[in-house]
Amino acid sequence: MGLAVLLAAGVQGCGPTYDHLDHNARAKERLRRSAVKVVAPDLVTLQAGVRGSVILELRVKPGFYLPAHAETNPGLLALWVEPPTRAYLDVGVAAYPPGVRVDLPKQRQPVLSYADTTHVGIPLTVHANTGAIEQRLPFVVHFQVCTVHGCEVPERRTVRVAIRVVPAARSGDAKDLL
Numbered sequence: 001m002g003l004a005v006l007l008a009a010g011v012q013g014c015g016p017t018y019d020h021l022d023h024n025a026r027a028k029e030r031l032r033r034s035a036v037k038v039v040a041p042d043l044v045t046l047q048a049g050v051r052g053s054v055i056l057e058l059r060v061k062p063g064f065y066l067p068a069h070a071e072t073n074p075g076l077l078a079l080w081v082e083p084p085t086r087a088y089l090d091v092g093v094a095a096y097p098p099g100v101r102v103d104l105p106k107q108r109q110p111v112l113s114y115a116d117t118t119h120v121g122i123p124l125t126v127h128a129n130t131g132a133i134e135q136r137l138p139f140v141v142h143f144q145v146c147t148v149h150g151c152e153v154p155e156r157r158t159v160r161v162a163i164r165v166v167p168a169a170r171s172g173d174a175k176d177l178l
Helices: 003-009 019-033
Strands: 036-039 043-047 051-060 080-082 089-091 100-102 111-114 116-126 133-143 155-166
Touching (some): 036 155, 043 116, 051 133
Antiparallel strands (some): 080 133, 100 111
16 A cells, blocks of 8 residues: 555554543543632622622532632642722622641642632622612632642633622712712
8 A cells, every 4th residue: 555545544654652642631631620610600689889799619629629718838829819890899808718728748738728619708899879780790710729649830710790780779979989
């Protein structure tokens, strides 16, 4: 058989093929990407002038850990949420759970971590003079996935939450904007 016929038929030549390595690398990447799922509410209704909140849920698969928000190791990225910024929206201090200490072989000291399901609450207050609006606002979750084999490169995921603002019963004062 000539070389042209072999190439046209898709027959591989001599030597090893490395398709299994690509397959394993792709499978490992899929597993790592699916290790953390960020779940956000579809819709949050806030009344202007009244404090409300958005609760984000992080689901961490067994065998994976996220350094907790209070983790102080400078070599790890502690979980944090970057809330949206809008002129009509006052964002309070996010409430992070404390986390638990986990011994990871590649770390010198136990790592304060989240595993399983974790909730982060972000308090929001819409200015009292804001009229009725509905917007999809981005919340960016920054984290680093760790296992007993080490920690991956930090990553971030953006979830969009529909925020519906219901006007206040009475208007605020213009000095409230200062």
